[in-house]
């Protein structure tokens with residue numbers, strides 16, 4: 001048994017889990033709805049059956065925290081158009097390959113001859129650009145604040161190396177504007193947020209204080225193991241039951257209030273806030289991070305004129321309502337029938353961080 005798995009296991013201790021569940025049950029006196037905005041947390045909740053251990057007054061809804069799921073269809077189609085160009089080697093994280101665009105997915109394009117490579121980091125794509133000077137290398141830069149520093153580093157690295165054949169197709173988003181959008185919706189049901197621990201490890205949690213104040217809502221920075229998640233839920237319920245609303249950190253082993261300032265500076269050097277479409281939700285003002293003017297040379301959208309994109313979502317997919325916490329995957333008529341992980345109709349069933357995928361894989365799990 002190695003030390004890392006021992007360390008992880010200590011956050012899955014069933015006796016401690018039971019103790020936290022008992023305390024949550026003891027203090028819960030009424031119905032509460034809380035949302036996690038992280039696909040990794042959604043998966044852990046479903047994998048360990050934490051939702052089934054909680055008192056029935058607590059409803060967990062799953063927010064737009066899966067990077068693959070929120071990447072808008074027009075940007076996916078744009079990626080497909082660029083990947084189809086003969087001079088391009090298109091690099092992407094593996095999860096994006098099976099995400100359906102309006103017509104096809106990247107796997108299908110690769111089978112038809114497009115040069116598409118799975119990479120684990122945008123810096124791998126920069127290396128491919130060095131090794132293939134006669135090709136244009138495009139990295140599909142999707143994701144939240146967690147992946148943005150590496151995307152920024154790849155642009156800085158390409159610039160330092162003088163590479164003219166590297167660019168990124170940008171579809172990066174940030175969490176706080178999505179929280180604003182959810183909380184200001186007339187249909188909102190969310191009464192507390194579990195903030196994603198890895199996002200906060202980069203950005204800190206200083207940005208969340210005004211949100212907690214404005215909407216009078218508890219926000220608890222939460223990790224990914226069963227004990228982390230139950231601790232986050234317990235602290236949220238404590239605040240809700242006392243009618244309190246502030247930002248609390250339940251993931252102190254990884255997160256500080258100010259976050260990783262080197263990473264934040266790298267982000268700010270290369271990117272700036274911009275409006276961005278979220279798949280299933282629509283346009284959220286200032287929710288994206290686009291390339292600054294000084295780095296526009298590395299913008300694949302500008303480099304490749306892929307023309308007007310007309311998108312077509314699958315008509316039965318209710319991913320947008322799921323991502324806003326209005327519905328659960330079980331409410332989708334296609335769930336587990338027309339739509340399953342081998343034949344996904346929407347991004348939340350494709351991605352390993354998608355809520356529909358988590359429900360399909362783990363809906364019968366409980367921790368033992």
Ligand code: SF4
Pocket residue numbers: 316317318319322329332333334335336339340344345346347348349350356
């Ligand atoms: S089950 Fe499939 S079709 Fe239904 S919301 Fe999820 S991804 Fe969309």
